Amino acid sequence: AQKVTQAQTEISVVEKEDVTLDCVYETRDTTYYLFWYKQPPSGELVFLIRRNSFDEQNEISGRYSWNFQKSTSSFNFTITASQVVDSAVYFCALSGRGGGKLIFGQGTELSVKP
Amino acid sequence: DGGITQSPKYLFRKEGQNVTLSCEQNLNHDAMYWYRQDPGQGLRLIYYSQIVNDFQKGDIAEGYSVSREKKESFPLTVTSAQKNPTAFYLCASNLGLANEQFFGPGTRLTVL
Numbered sequence: 001a002q003k004v005t006q007a008q009t010e011i012s013v014v015e016k017e018d019v020t021l022d023c024v025y026e027t028r029d030t031t032y033y034l035f036w037y038k039q040p041p042s043g044e045l046v047f048l049i050r051r052n053s054f055d056e057q058n059e060i061s062g063r064y065s066w067n068f069q070k071s072t073s074s075f076n077f078t079i080t081a082s083q084v085v086d087s088a089v090y091f092c093a094l095s096g097r098g099g100g101k102l103i104f105g106q107g108t109e110l111s112v113k114p
Numbered sequence: 115d116g117g118i119t120q121s122p123k124y125l126f127r128k129e130g131q132n133v134t135l136s137c138e139q140n141l142n143h144d145a146m147y148w149y150r151q152d153p154g155q156g157l158r159l160i161y162y163s164q165i166v167n168d169f170q171k172g173d174i175a176e177g178y179s180v181s182r183e184k185k186e187s188f189p190l191t192v193t194s195a196q197k198n199p200t201a202f203y204l205c206a207s208n209l210g211l212a213n214e215q216f217f218g219p220g221t222r223l224t225v226l
Contacts, residue, residue, distance in 0.1 A: 004156075035214060043202060045157075045217040091156060100145055100164065100210055101172060104156035 002027045004094050006105035013082055014113050021077040021108045023092030029053075034068065034075045035093040035102065045091070051075065082112045116141050118218035120205050125223045127192070127199070135190045135221045137205035146188035147206040147215060150174060157204060163188055164210060192223065200225045 003026040013019045025034065036048040049059065051068050059066050063080045079086055089109045093102040118139045127133045139146065145164045149157040159172030163182040177196025182188055188207075192199045202222050206215040 009154075037217075043204075043220045043222075045204065045206075047214045047216060050214045100208065100213075100215075101147065101159050101162055102157070102215060104158075106154075106156045 002029075002094055002096055002103045004092050004103050004105035006090075006092055006108050008108045009106070010109045010111070012111045012113065015084060016081050017112075018078060018080050019082050019110065019112075021079075021090050021092075021110065023075045023077065023105060025073050025075065025092070025094045027094060027096050029096035032094060032096040035095070036066065036075075036077050037091045037093065039089040039091060039107070041088070048077075079110075082110075084112050084114055086110060087112045118205060118207055118216060120203075120218035120221050122221060123219065125221055127223065127225050129225060130194045132191055132193050133223065135192065135203055135205075135223070137188045137190065137218060138186055139188075139205075139207045139218075140186060141207060141216065142185070143207035143209055143216075144185070145208050145210045146182070147208075148172075148178075148180065148188070148190045149204045149206065151202040151204060151220075160190065160203075199223055 005024045032053045034051045037045045039045050056068050065078045067076045089107045091107045092105045095102050121136045147162040148160040151157050158174050160178050161180045163169035169180050169182050179191045204220045205218040208215045
């Protein structure tokens with residue numbers, strides 16, 4: 001069975017702090033894909049990143065960075081120098097061989113205070 | 115502009131009524147998906163379609179039905195058999211399988 005766990009339900013930080021959102025996954029597929037999405041208060045999910053299971057290279061995009069470690073089945077997301085506009089619910093998701101459907105974690109609600 | 119549209123944004127239904135949620139995309143994507151989101155929860159898959167005139171049940175298909183007569187459209191009907199339909203419904207599409215899914219703005223359904 002496939003499963004995604006985001007143990008942090010809510011995180012609150014002050015602007016300019018760094019924050020890491022944890023994601024742990026379970027799958028028996030040898031080929032799989034991991035995703036992060038942002039859901040602002042408007043409700044629409046915004047795609048942030050996709051990683052393939054055979055590519056463990058970390059990625060940085062501006063203030064965002066992702067750390068993928070197959071040894072610990074984790075795909076963590078770090079926001080550097082957080083801003084109020086980063087306040088949202090962030091979802092980690094997994095896709096395997098099951099027809100492209102996504103398995104979502106419960107989400108982490110990030111609140112960045114000025 | 116390419117994207118996914120969902121209508122209506124808010125929908126109110128009386129118990130015992132069927133309602134249909136619209137989802138249209140002009141991204142030329144082959145696959146389309148319907149998810150349900152409950153407060154404080156992640157998204158759960160209701161139905162998905164990888165090609166016109168074909169669709170598969172997701173994890174929580176009971177009480178829902180779909181059709182895929184056109185590539186651009188994937189409407190979801192919430193039937194009276196769905197015991198607890200109040201939720202936020204999100205439609206998504208992608209080129210298929212490994213590609214990232216893009217989401218519409220969602221429809222918030224409330225049963226009165």
